[in-house]
Amino acid sequence: MDPIARELVDRARDAHDPSVLDRERVRRKVAAELAATALAGAATTKIGLSSWSSSWSSSWSVVKVLAPFLAVGAVATWFVLRAPTTQPAPRIVSTTTPLMDTTHPIPVPIVAAAPTTDVQLAMSVDKPNPAPTTIHSAKSQVVVAPASDIEAETRLITDAQTAIQRGDFTSALSKLDEHERAFPAGALTQERIAARVVALCGARRQAEAKTLAKTFLQQYPNSPLAPRVQGACATP
Amino acid sequence: MPVEVASYEAIYDEHFNFVWRNARRLGVPEASVDDVVQDVFLVVHRKLSQFEGRSSLHTWLYGILVRVVRDHRRSQARRTAKAIAVAAEPEEPEPTPLDLLAKREAARVLEGLLDELDEEKREVFVLVELEQLSVADVATALGLNVNTAHARLRAARSAFESASARFRAKEKL
Numbered sequence: 001m002d003p004i005a006r007e008l009v010d011r012a013r014d015a016h017d018p019s020v021l022d023r024e025r026v027r028r029k030v031a032a033e034l035a036a037t038a039l040a041g042a043a044t045t046k047i048g049l050s051s052w053s054s055s056w057s058s059s060w061s062v063v064k065v066l067a068p069f070l071a072v073g074a075v076a077t078w079f080v081l082r083a084p085t086t087q088p089a090p091r092i093v094s095t096t097t098p099l100m101d102t103t104h105p106i107p108v109p110i111v112a113a114a115p116t117t118d119v120q121l122a123m124s125v126d127k128p129n130p131a132p133t134t135i136h137s138a139k140s141q142v143v144v145a146p147a148s149d150i151e152a153e154t155r156l157i158t159d160a161q162t163a164i165q166r167g168d169f170t171s172a173l174s175k176l177d178e179h180e181r182a183f184p185a186g187a188l189t190q191e192r193i194a195a196r197v198v199a200l201c202g203a204r205r206q207a208e209a210k211t212l213a214k215t216f217l218q219q220y221p222n223s224p225l226a227p228r229v230q231g232a233c234a235t236p
Numbered sequence: 237m238p239v240e241v242a243s244y245e246a247i248y249d250e251h252f253n254f255v256w257r258n259a260r261r262l263g264v265p266e267a268s269v270d271d272v273v274q275d276v277f278l279v280v281h282r283k284l285s286q287f288e289g290r291s292s293l294h295t296w297l298y299g300i301l302v303r304v305v306r307d308h309r310r311s312q313a314r315r316t317a318k319a320i321a322v323a324a325e326p327e328e329p330e331p332t333p334l335d336l337l338a339k340r341e342a343a344r345v346l347e348g349l350l351d352e353l354d355e356e357k358r359e360v361f362v363l364v365e366l367e368q369l370s371v372a373d374v375a376t377a378l379g380l381n382v383n384t385a386h387a388r389l390r391a392a393r394s395a396f397e398s399a400s401a402r403f404r405a406k407e408k409l
Contacts, residue, residue, distance in 0.1 A: 005400040008345065012366075014257075015339050016260040017257050018252065023252050026256075027248065030274050
């Protein structure tokens with residue numbers, strides 16, 4: 001090339017480098033997509049998601065069809081993204097607004113007033129709480145998870161879903177327990193409970209699965225995961 | 237022989253800049269670069285276990301990037317959204333330091349010149365001239381015969397020089 005064109009190329013060589021913020025923003029988006037895609041994985045395997053070699057782009061469009069599943073993780077992360085990256089985390093936020101207004105489903109990943117475990121959540125259905133401390137409670141404390149937590153949560157949920165896909169429901173439940181211990185009210189709590197319903201169904205623990213599914217549907221009636229939870233035990 | 241491959245996280249950390257800047261150089265508008273880079277790393281995550289190490293990681297990543305960008309470009313073209321995408325690019329949010337402005341100006345000029353290359357020439361030119369990879373690696377990344385890659389590079393350099401000359405002439409007016 002002529003020297004002037006060469007100099008132009010040399011001067012512009014680093015002109016398109018991303019910022020640290022770009023790097024972290026995309027990292028979080030990818031983590032959220034992976035978590036949601038993992039949960040939808042059991043459904044997608046039936047329609048050939050893994051056929052990259054023939055047409056990865058068509059496989060990808062399958063994932064996009066499953067956008068409702070992806071939405072939960074993405075919106076949960078959206079809430080995290082709103083937090084300045086320089087802010088120490090986790091942080092406590094007080095709110096007086098409904099935490100899961102079904103008409104304006106602002107994702108709030110963590111609710112202190114929610115039952116401690118998925119099992120307690122299920123039990124609370126049969127024993128209605130006189131003073132409901134559900135996600136609709138008027139004044140709750142919300143912990144916003146930092147990005148590293150999102151990634152750790154994503155890994156555990158992904159591991160659980162991978163185990164479900166290979167039919168190893170014991171391992172899946174173990175991973176979900178691990179997630180629950182580490183992140184009792186984490187950003188991917190809905191995904192965990194939904195995956196647990198699927199795993200319990202797979203492990204032929206239908207009664208537990210149905211109880212938990214019922215609770216999930218009561219707590220999150222408009223969740224994009226609701227149809228998956230509803231049909232979990234019906235899936236052959 | 238099995239090849240030891242870095243973890244997804246390590247690949248993301250090490251190669252994010254490579255993927256990002258080359259997405260921009262391949263013509264992805266600023267407003268869409270997040271989506272494209274995200275798609276690339278989702279593919280990387282899904283396909284990493286199948287990476288056999290027959291090419292370098294850079295070469296493999298560039299192959300994925302080129303496919304994602306081509307897909308993106310086609311979908312954009314179908315929606316004739318190019319103008320919309322350009323219009324949607326955010327304006328400068330805050331006053332920027334001079335060096336940042338200079339960098340942006342360099343990026344703008346380079347983008348203008350690269351836009352004058354067709355897709356095939358641009359893909360080869362970016363990897364050889366800007367990333368300074370070998371033509372053999374580029375041929376592997378793009379699934380080309382090495383001679384074809386050389387031919388495209390020659391044509392791309394010539395087209396870039398012409399575009400550069402036109403740009404300089406225009407600037408003098």
